[in-house]
Amino acid sequence: MSELLAFFTDPWQLPFMQRAFAVAAIVGLVCGVVGVYVVLRGMAFIGDAVAHSAFPGVALAYAFQGNLLLGGAAAGATTAVLIAIVSQNRRLKEDTVIGVFFAFAFGLGIVLVSTRDSWTTDLSSFLFGQVLAVDSSDVWRVAGIGAVLVATVLALRKELVAVTLDRETARAAGLPVLRLDMTLYIVVTATIVMSLEAVGNILVLALLITPAATARLLTERLWAMTLLASAFGCAGSLAGLYVSYAYDLAAGGSIVVVLTAFFALAWVLAPRHGLVARLRSTADAGARAIGPKPTAAGST
Amino acid sequence: MTDTKRLLQVESVSVALGGRMAVEDASLTVSGGELVGLLGPNGAGKTTLLRAVLGLAATSAGSVTATGTVGYVPQRHEFAWDFPIDVAGVVLSGRTRAIGWLRRPKAHDREAADQALELAGLTDLRRRPIGELSGGQRQRVLVARALAAEPRLLLLDEPFTGVDVPTQDLLNDLFGRLAADGRGLLMTTHDLAAAARTCTRVVLLNRTVVAEGGPELLADPEQMLRAFGLDRAIGSVRAEAGAAA
Numbered sequence: 305m306s307e308l309l310a311f312f313t314d315p316w317q318l319p320f321m322q323r324a325f326a327v328a329a330i331v332g333l334v335c336g337v338v339g340v341y342v343v344l345r346g347m348a349f350i351g352d353a354v355a356h357s358a359f360p361g362v363a364l365a366y367a368f369q370g371n372l373l374l375g376g377a378a379a380g381a382t383t384a385v386l387i388a389i390v391s392q393n394r395r396l397k398e399d400t401v402i403g404v405f406f407a408f409a410f411g412l413g414i415v416l417v418s419t420r421d422s423w424t425t426d427l428s429s430f431l432f433g434q435v436l437a438v439d440s441s442d443v444w445r446v447a448g449i450g451a452v453l454v455a456t457v458l459a460l461r462k463e464l465v466a467v468t469l470d471r472e473t474a475r476a477a478g479l480p481v482l483r484l485d486m487t488l489y490i491v492v493t494a495t496i497v498m499s500l501e502a503v504g505n506i507l508v509l510a511l512l513i514t515p516a517a518t519a520r521l522l523t524e525r526l527w528a529m530t531l532l533a534s535a536f537g538c539a540g541s542l543a544g545l546y547v548s549y550a551y552d553l554a555a556g557g558s559i560v561v562v563l564t565a566f567f568a569l570a571w572v573l574a575p576r577h578g579l580v581a582r583l584r585s586t587a588d589a590g591a592r593a594i595g596p597k598p599t600a601a602g603s604t
Numbered sequence: 605m606t607d608t609k610r611l612l613q614v615e616s617v618s619v620a621l622g623g624r625m626a627v628e629d630a631s632l633t634v635s636g637g638e639l640v641g642l643l644g645p646n647g648a649g650k651t652t653l654l655r656a657v658l659g660l661a662a663t664s665a666g667s668v669t670a671t672g673t674v675g676y677v678p679q680r681h682e683f684a685w686d687f688p689i690d691v692a693g694v695v696l697s698g699r700t701r702a703i704g705w706l707r708r709p710k711a712h713d714r715e716a717a718d719q720a721l722e723l724a725g726l727t728d729l730r731r732r733p734i735g736e737l738s739g740g741q742r743q744r745v746l747v748a749r750a751l752a753a754e755p756r757l758l759l760l761d762e763p764f765t766g767v768d769v770p771t772q773d774l775l776n777d778l779f780g781r782l783a784a785d786g787r788g789l790l791m792t793t794h795d796l797a798a799a800a801r802t803c804t805r806v807v808l809l810n811r812t813v814v815a816e817g818g819p820e821l822l823a824d825p826e827q828m829l830r831a832f833g834l835d836r837a838i839g840s841v842r843a844e845a846g847a848a849a
Contacts, residue, residue, distance in 0.1 A: 344687060395622075459706055465693075466700040470683045476658040476676045477701045477753065524688045524733035 315549045324435045326443045328541035328559065331502045332511060334450040336537030337457055338495040339516035340530050341488060345468055348513050350387060353402045354493045355508050357383035357409030358500065363416040377497040383409050384489035392482060433504035433556030435545070442501060449498045453491055464488060465526065502541070503556035510560040511537060518567045521574040536566050609636040610671070611757040611788035612657065617666035619649070619656050626652040628812050629666070634757060634788040639779055641803035641819075642792045645832045648810045650792035651679075654759050657790075675755030677746045679762050685734055685742065692730040694745055695720050698752035717752045724748035724778060740771025747778065758782065760791035764798045776802050796822050 315321040342351050361379025365372045383405050390405075391398040457464070467474045467484050475481045492512075499508045519532035544559030572579045612634040619627040627649040634640050642650050655661035657668050658676055675698075689697075696709060696717045703709050709717075721727050724744040729737070734745065743763060750758055764772055779789055779802060793799050799806055800822045808815040808831035815827045822828065829835045 344684075462697070462700050462703065463705070465687075465689065466697045468684060469687055469689070469694065469697060470678060472655075472660060472682055473676050473678055473749075474700070476660055476674070477698075479701060520688065524690070524735065526688050526693075529688050 311546070311550060315546065320436055321545070321549065323438050323440060323443050324545055324555065325542060327435055327438050327446050328502055328545050328555075329538050330443075330446050330450050331499045332515070332537035332539070332541030332559075333534045334453055334495055334537075335499055335508075335511040336515040336519075336532075336534035337454050337530055338491055339512040339514075339537070340519070340526070340533050341457065341464060341468070342492060342512050343516040343520055345488070347492065348509070349399055349406075350384070350402050350489070351492060351496065351512050352509050353387070353406030353409075354380045354384055354489075355496050355500075355505055356406055356413075358493075358497055359413035359505060360409055360416055362500075362505075363413050367416065367420065373497055373500070376500060377494065379409065380493040380497055381490055384493045385486060388482065388486045388489050431505045432554070433500070433502055433507065435502045435555045438501055446498055446501075449494060453495055453498070456487070456491055460484065460487065461526075503559055507556045507560050510563055511541070514560075514563040514567050515540060518563075518570045521567075521570040521577055536563070540566055609786075610634075611636055612671070612674075612790065613667075613669045614653070614657060615667050615669075617653070617656055617668060618664045619652050619661050620664045621652060621661070625811065627656065627809075630809065630811075630813050631666075632790075632807050632813060632816070634790045636756065636786045636788050637783050637804075639783045639789045639791070639802060639804050641799035641806040642790060642809055643794065643796065643799055643806055643822075643831070644809035646794070650809055651761055653809065654761055654790070654792060657759060670757055672756035673753055675750030675753055675758040677750045677758065677760040677763060679765070680739065680742050680746065683742075683746065685737075687734065690731050690733055691726055691737070691745055691748075692717065692721065694734055695726070695730075695748045695752050698749035702753060716754055720748040720751035723751055723781070725774060740767045740774070743767050743771065743775065744778075747775070751782075755787070757788045757790070760789065762792055762794070764793055764795045772798060796828075 315325070342348060358376035358380040361375035361377070362372050363375075364370075364379070365375025387398070387401050387405055390396070391401040463474075463479055463484055466477070466479060467481055471481055495512065496508050499511055502508075503511055515536035516529070516533040518536050519529045522532055523529050540563040541559050544562040545555060547553060547562060548555040548558035570578065575581060610633055612632075614630060614632045616629050616631055617627060618625060618629055630649070630653060632640070632642075642653065644650050652661055654676075656663050657670065658674065659668075696713065698720070699709065699713045699716060702716075703713050718727075721730055724747050726741070726744055726748055729741065734742070737745065747758075747760070747763070763775055767775070776798075779791075783789055783804065791803075800819045803819050806817065806819055806821055807813055808821070808827065810831055810833055814831045815821060826835070829838060
């Protein structure tokens, strides 16, 4: 019993773990809320593109000894806005445009990195996260940015829903679809860059997509999906850190593995659309086909 | 028909799409109480003309004048039916613009949405997730969403495509009631039978307006052949048959 208690309390004795828990919990929560729109808009690919396109900005900031997060944010935001503008051309599908800019930005980053050979540690921490090395100003910054991002998404919820349901009708009704798209892209970019410290460039997509996808399996209501996604993101990040601490494993990777375990559980056990429920309803339908005819439910 | 009841006036409108004139010099009007069918073959520019009226496609010539709020009912495949929202939520989303930025729906918004649900016969399905609806129910949800904004003019793109007969009857009845209420309706369709049954007036489009009149027009073979660009084809077939004989 005391061992179990120690498992939960031990990490909290260490200041660096306290800060890591705080950052991971906030990042998980914010990614959950923003990720709902990434999943519902089918923006997983653009999220990945933005995460990778922050890379040249980070490299440039490093070269000129600027703020790595600001550099990443500027590069990610530039790419996101370019994608939003170029994909207004109806002849090109959005994913095509994303493919062009995503590969370009990452390629540019690699070119920049290849000009120096001494910087490997910091760049690898950007690619894979450094949540155990955050200081208290990082905690406050993440909390502040996160609050702004969540507030923005909640304030624009009604308009984002209308545009996601049906862009053309939203446009015909006079909603500024392009500006809403750009706002969403910028929010997604800011969320990704803010999360880089916790899980890094490569794994941040899991924090954005997996909790929201898990929540989508469990509900048909947007508010419930938003609450569940933020709860999964938050709980998964904390649990991942515990696992990482207890077994001395990489923090970012552990968080992603825990989040994916949540997703797998939901995929199997979800009440209506999970694997078990689907198998059961198929079996029921089979039994009904043999038994007496059921009464018709619902109307056309 | 007095001018005060005129809800839509399209005058000599041309729309270029990808270097080709999709619509050329098309004119039509819709007045309150009318259900106008916009008919024509595939590629005749029906949807493009609707998009021009809505301001979604740029006109290269001519003018569009619409009175009051314009409601739009797009084709069903243009809508994200996998979104986690119920029927009432979609219908209320039709008032997004009327509610305004950073505001929550007020009593009047809820009443308008309730009334739209009632008109479309969806009151019993209001809490149903949209992913669980049939094709006909989905079509009615799109109509109700447009009605929630309280439009005087309603533009419908192929509302009868892919819906079963009971739904067609229900939509026919609904459109008739909306027109009787003084609203104007303009719908594209390639279903001639449905148009003949429902519409008070039909406009035959083949890039430009080739004929216009009451639904009895649809029973006139010469006009129909011309509208569908078949008159010359049939003429040359007849000429060849004559030469062979």
